[in-house]
Amino acid sequence: MSAKTAKLVIGSKEIELPIHSPTVGPDVIDIGQLYAKGDVFTYDPGFTSTAACDSTITFIDGEKGVLLHRGYPIEQLSSKSHFLEVCYLLLYGGLPNAVELDDFETRVTRHTMLHEQMLNFFRGFRRDAHPMAVMTGVVGAMSAFYHDSIDVNDPWQREVASIRLIAKMPTIAAMAFKYNTGQPFVYPRNDLDYASNFLRMCFAVPAEDYQVNPILSRAMDRIFTLHADHEQNASTSTVRLASSSGANPFACIAAGIACLWGPAHGGANQACLEMLEEIGTVDKIPEFIARAKDKNDPFRLMGFGHRVYKNFDPRAIVLKESADEVLELLGVESNSILQVAKKLEETALADDYFIEKKLFPNVDFYSGIILEAMGFPTSMFTPIFAVSRTIGWVSQWKEMVTDPKMKIGRPRQLYVGETKRDYVNIEDR
Numbered sequence: 001m002s003a004k005t006a007k008l009v010i011g012s013k014e015i016e017l018p019i020h021s022p023t024v025g026p027d028v029i030d031i032g033q034l035y036a037k038g039d040v041f042t043y044d045p046g047f048t049s050t051a052a053c054d055s056t057i058t059f060i061d062g063e064k065g066v067l068l069h070r071g072y073p074i075e076q077l078s079s080k081s082h083f084l085e086v087c088y089l090l091l092y093g094g095l096p097n098a099v100e101l102d103d104f105e106t107r108v109t110r111h112t113m114l115h116e117q118m119l120n121f122f123r124g125f126r127r128d129a130h131p132m133a134v135m136t137g138v139v140g141a142m143s144a145f146y147h148d149s150i151d152v153n154d155p156w157q158r159e160v161a162s163i164r165l166i167a168k169m170p171t172i173a174a175m176a177f178k179y180n181t182g183q184p185f186v187y188p189r190n191d192l193d194y195a196s197n198f199l200r201m202c203f204a205v206p207a208e209d210y211q212v213n214p215i216l217s218r219a220m221d222r223i224f225t226l227h228a229d230h231e232q233n234a235s236t237s238t239v240r241l242a243s244s245s246g247a248n249p250f251a252c253i254a255a256g257i258a259c260l261w262g263p264a265h266g267g268a269n270q271a272c273l274e275m276l277e278e279i280g281t282v283d284k285i286p287e288f289i290a291r292a293k294d295k296n297d298p299f300r301l302m303g304f305g306h307r308v309y310k311n312f313d314p315r316a317i318v319l320k321e322s323a324d325e326v327l328e329l330l331g332v333e334s335n336s337i338l339q340v341a342k343k344l345e346e347t348a349l350a351d352d353y354f355i356e357k358k359l360f361p362n363v364d365f366y367s368g369i370i371l372e373a374m375g376f377p378t379s380m381f382t383p384i385f386a387v388s389r390t391i392g393w394v395s396q397w398k399e400m401v402t403d404p405k406m407k408i409g410r411p412r413q414l415y416v417g418e419t420k421r422d423y424v425n426i427e428d429r
């Protein structure tokens, strides 16, 4: 069968462009030669119709609410797997057998401690520094401490950097939290699983023993699993673009953390809970719905809408179930925030504006409710998202730096500025 092509007519020119087909999803038109052949650029601010790379890691079908990690549906992974196994799947491409999983978990466990001198970085921040500012700084500084794993062309160094990042992010996030609270840092323990270790580093104090609640560690692990990777979202695209210059992995992941912090992206979970708290009671919901619909009001419903999902976010469905389960098991009586959230969702989903614009709860809508019930302040919501998304960033970074087709990312522009003009001396202005 002859290769598929697209014909583009520009003035008197007819340009033929190759079409590539995926294993699943839409075809893509390869425009790599468009400028050379047609002397034109494409124009797509926000990349609403642009594929920036090919990838084998995660597939999303926005219309059907499908999310696959290496082909496995997120619903099955969140109920049958656990976060470190999902990390292995994303990083290496397949589910591990028992020996492979045990080896991977042991390697991650043995890298959870930070270089002791790195603790000085935390002390350089104000006590009220946002934990995302601390994480951006400390992760970027890792390239100054782990010189033996910054050469992206060395497979062994890539592997060590990957394990270090997966292992140390919970420690860094927990230390940022402890620094905010004025409590002493709690070091990781090798006899705890990933989620339990993180909870203990966040909530244990030297004055008494801390027993991890298995219900909380299971909920924590599920939140990590649901946020692990999401195709070419803004922060992952940031990591890929930074990686394309050959920058070291720690610098690239620090760039991803900075991008995730934005309220339109990973910062939405914090913004969403603050919005629910501002709404306060269900009788205030109509007022906020009206504001979200008002073109003259910049207010948007945080936790609603998505660039890709146009019917539902499968992660939000799982998190909504978890929210009920965790709050009930924690004995959090009729959590008013949860009641507001459920009524807000019900109201918005019945409103023509949200139906027409295909806006519904995304992954950030329910995660904050669970995290708050678990005892985290809103400032820790996005750091927890960053801990989880590190495996997605690292897996996509590794896929890119090992791709023979990789070249530095360098978009062009539609220039609408001044044409050439001569300098005017100040006395003549």
Ligand code: SDX
Binding pocket: 046, 229, 230, 232, 233, 234, 263, 264, 265, 266, 268, 292, 293, 299, 300, 301, 302, 303, 304, 305, 306, 307, 308, 357, 359, 362, 363, 364
């Ligand atoms: C994440 O990409 C990913 O995969 C991200 C993520 C991941 O796992 O990495 O899934 C994580 O970032 C989830 C999204 C979290 N952000 C929020 O919850 C913030 C609130 N949502 C919006 O900012 C918005 O919906 C976005 C940013 C999520 C998506 O924006 P788009 O795709 O660029 O859509 P848009 O801004 O062009 O909006 C389309 C229309 C607009 O109206 P019109 O100009 O067409 O009249 O819908 C309106 C918007 O005003 N709209 C909203 C709205 N979101 C969009 N109106 C009210 N409330 C909202 N939340």
